Amino acid sequence: MGVIFFLILFSISVALIFLAAFFWAVKTGQFDDQYTPSVRILFDEKKSSTKNKTQTTKRDS
Amino acid sequence: MxxxxxxxxxxxxxxxxxxxxxxxxxxxxxxxxxxxxxxxxxxxxxxxxxxDSTPGTTIKQSIERKRFDYLIDKDVQEKLIDFKNAEVASASFNIPNIHCTSCVWLLENLQNLNDGILQGTVNFLKRRLTIVFDTKKTDLRSIVELLTTIGYEPNLKLDQLEEREQVSVPRDLWLKLGVAGFCFGNIMLFSFPEYLNMSVSDSVDTFKVLFGILNILLAIPVLVYSSIDYLKSAWAAISQKGINLDVPISIGIIALFGRSLYEILSGTGAGYFDSFSGFIFFLLIGKMVQKKTFQGLSFDRDYKSYLPISVLKLINGVERSVSVKTLTIGDEIILRNNELIPCDSILQSDSAIIDYSFITGESTPVTKIYGELIFAGGKILGSQTRMLVSKKVQHSYLTQLWENDAINLTNDKTHQSLADRISPYFTFIVIVIAFASCLTWFFIEPSKAFTVFTAVLIVACPCALALSGPFTFGSATNILSLNGLFLKNIEGIESIGNVDTIVFDKTGTITDSEKAEITFIGNALTEDEKELIFSSTKNSTHPYSKKIYRFFKEEGLNYSIPERIEEIRGKGIHASFQLTNVHLGSKSFIEEYTGIKIPISGTKSSHVYIVIDYKFVGSFEFKNHLRTGVDKLLNKLKAAFNLYLLSGDNQKDGIWLAKYFDADKNMYFNQSPQQKLAFVASLSDIQKKVLMIGDGLNDAGALNKSHFGIALSDKTSSFSPACDAILDGNELQNIDKLIEFSKVSISIVHFSFGLSLLYNITGLSFAITGHLSPLVAAILMPLSSITIMAFTTFATRLKARKMGLKIWV
Known part of the structure; x- marks a missing residue:
């Protein structure tokens, strides 16, 4: 029986960790702008200094 | 081709x-x-x-570097910069031009153009760029200049200097929602044994105690953190002897919490903490939707957001850029092409052309001469103009008009939302039922009286009622803005839905200044002549020249560069080519410069006369023209509404507009802003719900006095006076559909009110008979909330699709 008490309390603490993570995410502004990051993720990393006109937006690797 | x-x-x-x-x-x-x-x-x-292909914005207007001189000013800097230490500073700019992926990419890679910029972050939806820069290497002014050079001029306006914009969906709402969701889920888990009625062994009792305690612990943050806004708002309403929707909600919250606490502590039951936290969770979701909708709606409506921050001032013959707030009577200021006049002034240059379209909606610029008083709000066209400040910014005509009593006094127009209106009755009925059933049970079975009393309060909690409004209106405003109508607040839908009278302000509302009908009168032009006229008008900023230019552009003519072009502002152009001379302009211009007498034609409309090689060729006639689709629209509207036309213009357009309006009673010309205001007020006095469609600040008073005021704008980013909504000029033809759609949304709200009342009645029947188990409550409350959310969202979208309006996917 004791193990169930332990599991219940353990599961709550795990859930609390996620709640804390959510708090952290909100406080660091990750919920302030929910659109731009979706655009930003598609950009390439900084390119080398070639001025190649036929560059595409795909990653090289 | x-x-x-x-x-x-x-x-x-x-x-x-x-x-x-x-x-x-x-x-x-x-x-x-x-x-x-x-x-x-x-x-x-x-x-x-x-x-993206061709992501840029055209940069035809040259950039005047001096314009940003004021950014060196310490005060101005301080207000624009969010944060600063010895080396780094951060500033955010509002950039209306941000429109595509490329924009985001470029603005976040500005460090390639300016070493001093450390980081740029774009918020796409808010059109906002935050720049962190090295204060040793660069400064605010160079950054703004750089942005302007590449076509992303920040919108630096007076009001921005006064207060900082706040985050629209506040972070703490997210947190409250998170806490409520977290507790809701966990409490639900701990309540499962209760739902399933598991009582097998005696050890269950220990679990019951444990779960009870855990539920209490989890419910406390929901009460004291997540739901606190509702309690506070209800308290505020009660202490002002009013009742809003938050009052019954708060009664429900307290009843739920108190009853559950009592049951668990006394060991008489499992309590309703699951319903309690779920209830708050759904309410907060509704609030979130409301906030998001509002975020999409908010637009500047203060005159301050229209006026520029700075202006060039002549100090001992030297031009210096100063903040407009510091201007005092007698200062000499210099305005360049396309700059706004910040305050009433006296013209010091010989003449100036001023575009008052922002104030009056009149597209034709006016010419003023030396010594004339010029009202604030006009835009200078053509070359640089000097003027003497005659009134401070805050005392100018524009500001006065804005701060006119009519605009400020009618602020009680803030409509009470439907839900708030019915909540006093709702609360009253609930309390009556609660007491009545309590009393009844007192005689039948006194022990149950208290239980039933709280059960009624719990189940009558208007969660679904509170969600109906935000969800329907959220989804409806979304659809409306997709279709070009941008509401100022959500309640606007209720107001626009019940109008019965429509008042148009003619100048610019139903006519399209861009499409003014242009016809050539005279003998047909040869190709060469066309080319000459085309080439002469190309570089002129006068609206008529622009129209002539556009008129010919479609024909695909060749452009030959004139050897010399001389433009007399507001009067005419003299262009010399290798072999020929072209004069075009007003009658007086032509007569003065060429000595040719122009045959008199009808004076009813505006003309531009053309003389090529000192020979009169003909003239262009400009006629106002209805916007596309407005002809059909007016006929449709005539059937359903009382139509009126108020115009600041003379009667020249009266004849061809008469067929749309009841000519004698419903058309008024030469109306001053005050007369328009009085007219709209008189309609309101006889209980008419007036929809005023106007543009320009001139109509501000009338717009505000009307039941619902729509400002028509060809650029949605442009200034909006005291209106309740902005309508994209191209969508005017759909206004009947939009009104109809608003009406439908109101019916949807009413219907979902009915639906949620039905849920309440079902719940009440359980409660009154004393059968409201925690399980019933836990099913009924989320179910009602979810049905309402789904119903309102789908119903509005379905209706919009049926009406042929654009909907988002």
Whole structure:
């Protein structure tokens, strides 16, 4: 029986960790702008200094 | 044919038709675009053009560097900069031009153009750029200049200097929602044994105690953190002897919490903490939707957001840029092409052309001469103009009009939302039922009286009622703005839905200044003559020249560069080519410069006369023209509404508009803003719900006095006076549909009110008979909330699709 008490309390603490993570995410502004990051993720990393006109937006690797 | 041309010669930067080619591969519409293109290409920023094709904005207007002098000013800097230490500072700018992926990419890679910029972060939806920069290497002014150079001029306006904008969906709402969701889920888990009625062994009792305690612990943060806004708002309403929707909600919250606490502590039951936290969770979701909707709606409506921050002032003969707030009577200021007049002034230059379209909606610029008083709000066209300040900014005509009593006194127009209106009755009925059933049970079975009393309060909690409004209106405003009608607040839908009278302000509302009908009167022009006129008008900023230019542009004429062009502002153009001279302009201009007498034609409309090689060729006639689709619209509206026309103009358009309006009673000309205001007020006095469609600040009083005021705008980013909504000029033809749709949304709200009341009645029948188990409550409450959310969202979308309105996918 004791193990169930332990599991219940353990599961709550795990859930609390996620709640804390959510708090952290909100406080660091990750919920302030929910659109731009979706655009930003598609950009390439900084390119080398070639001025190649036929560059595409795909990653090289 | 035209398509082919466009494909081959569209500007590589902005996609506008290109007019000169620099080399075989690239073509540009103007010098500005070319400069930017090379600037970006040379700085390894060519990806800008790869992400989207022709992402730029045309840069035809040259940039005056001096304009940003005021950014050196310490005070101004302090207000624009969010944060600063010894080396780094951060500032955010509002940039209306942000429109595509490329914009985001470029603005976040500005460090390639300016070493001092450390980081740029774009918030796409808010059109906001935050820049962190090294204060040793660069300054605010160079950054703003850089942004302007590449076509992303920040919107630096007076009101921005006064207060900082706040985050629209506050972070703590997210947190409250998170806490409520977290507790809701966990409490639900701990309540499962209760739902399933598991009582097998005696150890269950220990679990019951444990779960009870855990549920209490989890419910406390929901009460004291997540739901606190509702309790506070209800308290505020009660202490002002009013009742809003938060009152019954708070009664429900307290009843739920108190009853559950009592049951668990006394060991008589499992309590309703699951319903309690779920209830708060759904309420907060509703609030979130409301906030998001509001975020999409908010627009500037203060005159301050229209006036520029700074102006060039002459101090001992030296031009210096100063903040407009510091201007005092007697200061001498200099305004350039396209700059706004910040305060009432006396003209010091010989003459000036002023475009008052912002104030009056009248597209034809007026010419003023030396010594005349010029009201604030006009835009200078043409060359630089000097003037003497005669009134401070805050005492100017524009500001006065804005702060007119009519605008401020009628602020009680803030409509009470439907839900708030019915909540006093709702609360009253619930309390009556609660006491009645309590009393009844007192005689039947006194022990149950208290239980039933709280059960009624719990189940009558208007959660679904509170969600109906936000969800329907959220989804409806979304659809409306997709279709070009931007509401100022959500309640606007209720108001627009019940109008019965429509008042148009003619100038610019139902006519399209861009499409003024232009006809040539005279003998047919030869190709050569057309080319000459085309080439002479190309570089003029006067609206009539622009229209003539556009008129010929469609014919695909060649542009030959004139040897010399002389433009007398507001009067005419004299262009000399190798072999010929072209004069075009007003009657007096032609007569003065060429000595040719112009035959008198009808004076009812405006004309531009053309003289080529000192021979009169003919004239262009400009006629106001209805916007596209407005003809049909007016006929449709005539059937359903009382239509009125108020115009500040003279009667020249009266004849051709008469067929749409009841000519004698419903058309009024030469109306001053005060008369318009009085007229709308008189309609309101006889209980008419007036929808006023106007533009320009001139109508501000009337717009505000009306039941619902719509400002028509051809650019949604432009200034909006005291209106309840902005309508995209191109969508005017759909206004009947939009009104109809608003009506439908109200019915949807009413229907979902009915639905949620039905849930309440079902719940009440359980409660009154004493059968409200925690399980019933836990099913009924989320179910009602979810049905309402789903119903309202789908119903509005379905209706919009049926009506042929655009909906988002």
């Amino acid at each position: 035209e398509d082919v041309i466009a494909k081959h010669t569209s500007c590589s930067h902005c996609g506008e038709p290109a007019e000169f080619n620099t080399n075989s591969e690239l073509s540009f519409c103007c010098q500005g675009c070319e400069t930017v293109y090379h600037l970006l290409a040379d700085n390894n920023l060519h990806t800008y053009y790869d992400l």
